[in-house]
Amino acid sequence: MKHITIKDVARKLKVSVSTVSRAFNDKYDIRAETKELILKTAKEMGYKPNPIARKLIQQRSLNIGILVPEFINSFFPEVIIGAQEILIEKGYQVLIMQSNESAEIELKNLETMLDNMVDGLIVSLCSENKNIERYKSIIESGTPIVFFNRVIEELPASKVVFDDYKWAFFATEHLIVQGHRDIVHFSGPKNLTLSKNRSQGFDAAHRKYKISEGKKITCGFSMEEGERVALELIEKNEIPTAIFAASDPSAIGAMKVFKEHGYRIPNDIAIVGFSESSLAEHIAPPLTSVSQPTGDIGQTAAKLLLDQIETTGLFIPQTIILNGRLNVRESSIKVD
Amino acid sequence: MKHITIKDVARKLKVSVSTVSRAFNDKYDIRAETKELILKTAKEMGYKPNPIARKLIQQRSLNIGILVPEFINSFFPEVIIGAQEILIEKGYQVLIMQSNESAEIELKNLETMLDNMVDGLIVSLCSENKNIERYKSIIESGTPIVFFNRVIEELPASKVVFDDYKWAFFATEHLIVQGHRDIVHFSGPKNLTLSKNRSQGFDAAHRKYKISEGKKITCGFSMEEGERVALELIEKNEIPTAIFAASDPSAIGAMKVFKEHGYRIPNDIAIVGFSESSLAEHIAPPLTSVSQPTGDIGQTAAKLLLDQIETTGLFIPQTIILNGRLNVRESSIKVD
DNA sequence: AACGTTTTCGGAAACGTTCTCGGGAATAAT
């Protein structure tokens, strides 16, 4: 009552194992009729080639691994769906793992993927990125890999990123144009390129309008982090007139705390988020935020990866920068 | 420059392949010193047992597959994280796939998981569930599997579900107690047990208070579906005084449309959702919703699965019903 | 010294495939 193997099929039809194999892999010489017969009876017998054995000998799996730091917020799921669209069409299956922002789990996940002989990887790093050396060795070994969103510059691999600098600039400019001169930036985790870029965009906007540099506070991406930092500001009584947060959840967390303490949004404090989450337009007041083309990010990452997989010989890593949009909503516009 | 295999290690140390294998699988007779030596030089050489080959011969992978219909909303991710906590601790790795509510993709995902020889499956069905026969055959073949949330009664497997009937009853009762007599239920996809249960809870509450049966409209779980049904009601000018939606996104979608058309929530229309999403408490007005113990669901599912994996011989499927909470917020309470 | 036991190891078969090689039969060409 065990698995039906290629041998069973061969025996039943009194043909050789190789012939059965040929029937399942078109590329070999086999008479059309025999092929048909084999395929038919194989189906009847419930035979299906064992992919593990196939992987062992072919060294490919038609599986792609996607590694993300979290997927509570809709950002990563949306990216994944975008990537899946492309990959499934090409016959690949997508395996997803999440590290819950833990470098340790990230590493384990990574090894599991490699163990499963994925043909390629699409990864977004967790905020405490300690596995750079491992990634370097993977890249060196020739495993196709593309990074997105949470990226490290020094890794010589393809990347698809967002123009964080530019859109942080626009977001900040928007606040400045509204008349704000005392803006605090909730910046993301320090070791991410993305945090640095957003932070620099924030500064650049100040420079353009010749305003003294705004204050910056390091703040994680989560709602809790936003709440924490907002409370800190309230306790120190250093309330700015506007906040530019590096993520939507942290913006929303902050908004919640401020509202609870009697501040009115946007009249007392204007708030702008980043990385449009599905919440943005539904919370009160609706949150101004920079939206990223999540689907596109996934799709281009998938395409880059497929390119690399199909390229024999030297592959030259590319970095693709995608554009976004500033969705202006009530949280940043003074109303009377 | 290829992979380092067990043979390379054996050759270098002038021992047999089996001895090296023994060093990596404690259970066999091997002298402590030889083992140490082998492990040491293996590490130096960068050797790691190839899990594909191991799977082929051992027929197990220490991988668990989790199949969900979507993960844009935080519900499924939260469940997954709960399951992961338990599984990782036991040495299992978790592979996740999502079907985007498509039965076809669900089936493909399922086969991929099986292809990868997962030791067990945790699955929540997509709304158009057409793969029941396949699941039956999987269960029959003895593959450990547990279903959660989106469940089909007739499948003889372990399940962890929510007491949808009870909490739909409470949610409806809450609206009735607020004085509502004209409540519309946005029920979920018809073929899900969960929809039926919620719908019956809705009816039961009406019966208890001797109110004529409320109107029910089939509505998907997504925001778009909620918007669609709300528009329908507006066009037909059949505006109820309250809505009990089978999901938060559909409640939120409806709320959005009603607000855009000038209806005030909750004064003109009270709304209650289901399956607390992270949005609920942040939208305007905050949404009354039934919250499910997402983490618990994942954990119990994982535990049930591990039980089944470790049980040799006959396994008796269990169904575990978990409790929730009604979070009453402004969307359902008349204010003046 | 002869024999039994235990420890430690090597040989080789398995797991389920793919794929190269070579050969026989059928067909075409000379």
Add this chain to the structure above:
DNA sequence: ATTATTCCCGAGAACGTTTCCGAAAACGTT
């Protein structure tokens, strides 16, 4: 009729492990 060509197919090695079987070595017992 002989040779060349094409078309099919079978044999068997390979992928990288685990694990059964048996044997050599070491040790203890009488």
